[in-house]
Amino acid sequence: MDAKNLNQENISNNKSHSFLEILKFTVIALAIIIPFRAYIAEPFIVRGESMDPTFSTGHYLIVDQVTYYFHDPKREDVIVFKHPVSQNDRYLIKRIIGLPGETLHIDDGKITIINEENPDGIIIDDSHVIVKNRTKDTIKKTLGQNEYFVMGDNRVNSSDSREWGVLESKYIVGRPILRLYPISKIGILPGV
Numbered sequence: 001m002d003a004k005n006l007n008q009e010n011i012s013n014n015k016s017h018s019f020l021e022i023l024k025f026t027v028i029a030l031a032i033i034i035p036f037r038a039y040i041a042e043p044f045i046v047r048g049e050s051m052d053p054t055f056s057t058g059h060y061l062i063v064d065q066v067t068y069y070f071h072d073p074k075r076e077d078v079i080v081f082k083h084p085v086s087q088n089d090r091y092l093i094k095r096i097i098g099l100p101g102e103t104l105h106i107d108d109g110k111i112t113i114i115n116e117e118n119p120d121g122i123i124i125d126d127s128h129v130i131v132k133n134r135t136k137d138t139i140k141k142t143l144g145q146n147e148y149f150v151m152g153d154n155r156v157n158s159s160d161s162r163e164w165g166v167l168e169s170k171y172i173v174g175r176p177i178l179r180l181y182p183i184s185k186i187g188i189l190p191g192v
Contacts, residue, residue, distance in 0.1 A: 041065060041177070044080055044091065050152030050159065051093055053130065054078070054191050060181035061093075061190065065174040073148065073172060075099055075113075075124075078191035081150075081171045085164045091173065094160050095191070097124065098141070098149030100169075106139040106162075109155075129153050137162055146170070 046059040055061075055078075063080045073079060073096050083090040098104040103114040111124040135155040139162060143149060147166040152158025161167060179190040 042173070044093070044176070046093060049154050049157045051078070051095075051191075052133065052154040052157070054095075054128065054153045055093060055176075055179075058181070059179055059185070059190075061176040062178040062180065063174040064177040067175060068172060073099075073169075073175070076192075077175055079150070079175050080173045081167060082173065084167055084171050092159075093176070094150035094152050094158070094167075095128075096148050097126075097151050097161075098143050100143055100145050100147055103140070103142040104149050106137045108138060109134050109136050129155060133157075141166070148172075 042063045042065060044061045044063045046055045046061065047057055049057070061080075075096055075098075077096045078093065079096060080091055080093050083092055097111060098113060099115070101115065105112045105114065105121070111126060112121040113124055114121045133154040133156055137155075141149060141161075143166055146169040148169065149161045150167050151160045151162065176190050177188065179185055179187050
């Protein structure tokens with residue numbers, strides 16, 4: 001065998017070895033990425049004004065889908081969930097105001113929570129809601145087991161539990177753990 005044929009054989013072997021390496025890398029990457037994306041963290045792009053100024057249209061978030069398997073959502077958590085009324089796979093982002101078993105009373109926009117720890121009621125600090133985004137709602141609602149009352153931080157432009165009712169826990173997808181865009185607002189646990 002002459003040098004030219006040997007060189008072509010080496011090139012052919014290198015190409016098939018390179019192809020096999022790329023194929024192995026692709027299979028391994030997909031085996032890691034697909035389950036991670038499906039069960040652990042999911043990207044989410046905010047659309048709409050309901051959480052302004054906390055989150056605005058175009059903000060790119062990574063949503064943790066695991067945490068709530070280990071503990072229940074807490075008041076003030078920002079969550080992503082499937083719309084409980086919409087027939088399509090529409091997702092929303094809101095803040096938890098009322099927890100299971102509590103009675104929530106909104107009077108002229110002021111939120112009072114009545115629960116076992118506070119039988120006379122406690123007023124919720126919603127200082128994260130800027131003045132122009134406040135409303136003068138009056139609502140009284142007692143939440144059942146596995147029911148949450150959620151509201152957007154931009155109360156005047158939010159379709160939330162005031163409009164379509166309580167949110168059952170089965171619709172909760174997770175909570176934002178990273179904001180990756182805009183670059184000026186990159187951070188861990190945004191909205192906290």
